[in-house]
Amino acid sequence: MSEQNNSSALKIAPNPRINRDKLTYFICYERAAFIDARPEGLAMAAKSSCLNHNCPPGFWRGVPQHWMMDWPSPFPIRLKSAKGTIVTDLDGNELVDLCLGDTGAMFGHSPDAIMRALNGVSETGLTAMLPSEHCEFVGRKLVEVFGLAYWQMALSASDANRFALRVSRLISKRQKILVFDGCYHGAVDETVVALDDNGEIIAKPSNWGAAFNPALNTVCVPFNDLEALEAKLKSRDIACILMEPALTNCGIILPEAGYLQAVEALCEKYDTLLVVDETHTLSTGLGGYTRSFGLEPDIFVAGKAVAGGIPCAIWGFNEKVKTGLENARANMAQGHSGVGTTLGGSLLAMAAIKASLESLMTREVYDDMIASASELEAELAAIIAEFDLDWSIIRLGARLEIVFSKLIPTNAKQMRETFDMELEHAIHLGLINRGFLVTPFHNMLLAGPNLPPDAIKKYGQAMRQILENVV
Ligand SMILES: Cc1ncc(COP(=O)(O)O)c(C=O)c1O
Structure with a gap:
C-alpha cells in the first residue's frame, strides 16, 4: 500500500544539509555548557553517582525510574519546581516545558484546580475502596466529553490497557490481540512487540524479561495498511485491535483519509472489538481523536493527563461490552478478576478528575493549546524554509513532531528510516x-495552556541558533 508508494523515496541519507563534524563539536560544547550552568545539579548527580554504575545505596543511579536516565543531557535535570508550562531546576534555570512529563502534565504543571481538589481531600480521605460523592458527576461528564456510555477507572494507562485486553478476551472468547508496528501502550506484556525487517513479529529488542513469547498471541501489522490488517482479521481469532488513532510513539504517524473508518468496518465484519488508546492523542481536541473525528470504538482508554497529573486512567465502553461484563459478573466465581487494582478510582483520583473535567479538559483550554501549537508549526515551517531542510511538521492538535523527511511517513518502517539520533540529541x-x-x-513538542507570550519567538530563535551551528 502506501508503504510501497513512499518507501524507496524515503531511503535517502538523512539530513544531507547537516555537517557531521560540526554536529559532533556542537554536542561536546553543549554538554559542557549544560554542566557549567548546573553546579548544584552536578554535585547532586555526583553524590548519587548517576554518572556511572558505582552508585551508592539509594535510588539506583539516583533516579526513581531507570528511564529518567534517557535524557540527552550529561545527567538528568533535577527539578525544584514545576508550575504551568515552566519548570525550574535546582540551580534556578527556568525552562519552558514542551515535554510536560511526556503528556502527564499536558494541561500544565500543578494546575490551580487540581491543587484546590488536593486541599479538598484533606477532609474527605485519599483512598477507601468505596465510591465517592463525585461518581455521578464524573461519570456523566465522561459520557458527555468522550461519547462512550459506561466508564471505569484505573491507576495508569498501562493498567487500563491491560484491563481492556482482558475484557476483550473475556467477551470475545478469543485469545489473540492485534497491535501496530511502532505502537506503545505502556508496560503491557502483549504489546511490547514490533515487526522486524522481514515483516515478522518480534519482542522489541529493548523488552526486559518478556513474560512469554509475544508472537504466540499478539499479531502486529503496519499502520495504514488495510490489506495486511484484513489478512490477519480473517482468521476470526483476534479478540481486539488495540490502537492509537494516530501513532505517537514512533514519531507521529497520521491515519490516511478513510483509514480509521475502514478499520471500524473491518472490526464489525470480523467481530473484533476496537480499543482506542487515546493517552497521547487526547491532544487532538476535546474528547480526543474519537470525539474530534467521530470514531465509535468499543473501548476507549486514556491515562496520564486525565486527572491533571494525579495517577489516574479511564476506560469507557459501549453497550456491547457492558452486556458482556454484566454476564461475566452474573456468573462470576468468588475471587479476583484480574481487572482493577486497589488504588484505582480512589477518592483522590475521583476528586482530581472532577476538577480536571471542570477546569482543564475544556474547549477554552484546548483552543489556547491548539493555537500555540499552530503558531509553533508556522515558526518551524519558516525555519525549515530558511535553512532549506528536507523536514516536515506533523501536528495533532496541541502536539507536533518534526520529521527529518520531506515525504510524510505513513507507517513505522518509513518513520524509522528518517531517524537521526545524533541530530535529535543535539x-x-x-x-x-x-x-x-x-x-x-x-x-x-506539546503546547500546554498559557505559554509565556514570547515563548514561541524564543523557541524559534533557539532553533535557528542550533541550526546555524550544525548546517
Ligand atoms: C499511547 C500510550 N498508552 C499508554 C501509555 C502508558 O502510560 P503509563 O506509563 O502512564 O501507564 C503510554 C505512555 O507513554 C502511551 O503513550
Missing part, C-alpha cells in the same frame, strides 16, 4: 541550554 540538548525542554524521545 537539538534536545541545544534547546535545554536555550531554555526549552522537549521530550527525550524523537522530536515531539
